[in-house]
Amino acid sequence: MAVITMIQAQKRAGRFNVYVDGHYAFPVSESVLIDFRLFKGMEVDQQLEARLSAADDVAKAYNRALDYLSQQLRTEKEVRTKLAGLEIAPEVIDETLERLVALNLVDDAHYAASYVRTMMRTSDKGPRVIRQHLRQKGVLEQPIDDALKLYSPEERQTVGTAVAQKLAKRYRHQAFHTQEQKIRQGLMTRGFAGDEITAMLATLDLTPDIDEQAALLAKQGEKLWHKYRTLAANERKYKTKQALYRKGFGLDDIDHWLVGMATVNDD
Template sequence: MAIITMIQAQKRAGRYNIYVDGHYAFPVSENVLIDFQLFKGMEIDQALEAKLTAADDVAKAYNRALDYLSQQLRTEKEVRTKLASLEIPPETIDATIDRLAELHLVDDAHYAASYVRTMMRTGDKGPRVIRQHLRQKGVLEQPLDDALQLYTAEERRTVGMAVAQKLAKRYQRQAFHTQEQKIRQGLITRGFASDEAQQWVTDLGLEPDPAQQQALLAKQGEKLWHKYRTLGTSDRRYKTKQALYRKGFGLDDIDGWLEQLDTQDA
């Protein structure tokens, strides 16, 4: 039976060299040294040495994981991916994740809840986009569902209305119908439900400014009229009218502008 003949501290804090029968054998961390109660004169066989080496591998991986987690909260999937990128064996990663989970240093339920709260306070995203993000991070459906329970209808309305108001300013120089449509689509794209988006657009209480809308129609109409200048009069009117309608202007307003155009040309 081999004997530990010396335990020597390395220059690097928390690391020790183990000598067996007068020869250097392997290194261990301080945690492994304590957990296995290693001491000079202790008998050691190949099976124990293998356990010590495996435990030391986990200790090193654990420290690498702590460095990664010190920057911000991470999901289990993210930690696994990081450790794998360091070429750490799968079995060592599994053991490391188990240790981190026991200490609640990796907790997907906590991560999901924290992320949802952050989005409610500082973000502009709805439940659907948040769900997609958390799925990509590897969060399972149950902790994900539990976390989204925090995003109540009242909280969604608060965030959604703030987003709707910003979008209303962004699109205020669009045709009124297009403005409402883009606000609604912007809310849906950010992950809010279509029925909630429609309600919030209604709640904005937007009203078209007739003078502004007429000016926008005239400006865009003139550009289109010039664009189709090579067409015959009938086709030119049809193409211009069609394009203005797609931009959200009403047919009656478009016809009125075209009649004014005819009067000017006459």
């Protein structure tokens, strides 16, 4: 039976070289050294050496995972992806994750709750976008549902209303119908629900400035009227009306402006 004749510390902290029968045999981490109670004079067979090698692989993967986790909270999927990228064997990754989860160093429910709190404080995103991001990070639906309970209706209203106000300012010089449409679309893109968006829009008390809207219609209408100048009269009128309607102007306002344009051109 082979016998350990020396255990020598490496220059790298926490790593040791094991010599068997006077010859270098294999390296181990400090945790493996302690767990297996290795000592000089201990007998080692091939089966034990294989177990030591497997345990050392897990120890190295565990330390790699700890380095990755030291930067910020991570989900189980993120840790798996990181370790797989280091070409660590799947079975070693599984055992490493079991240890990390058992020690609460990887906890998707805790991660989801922390993520929701951070997004509430620092972003303009609603629940749907937050859910999508957590899904992409591998968090299951139940932990996501539990975490999103932290995002109260009052908090969502506050965040969404602030977004709506910014969007209203951004689109204030567009056709009134387009203003409302783009604000609604912006809130939907950020992950707020339809009924919440309606309530947020109601707080804005949007009302069109008649003079500003008339001036805006005239400005855009004149550009379009010039653009279609080579068309026949009826076709020119139809194309201009269609384009202005797509830009969010009302049909009655467009017709009124077109009557004025026809009068000017007749003169």
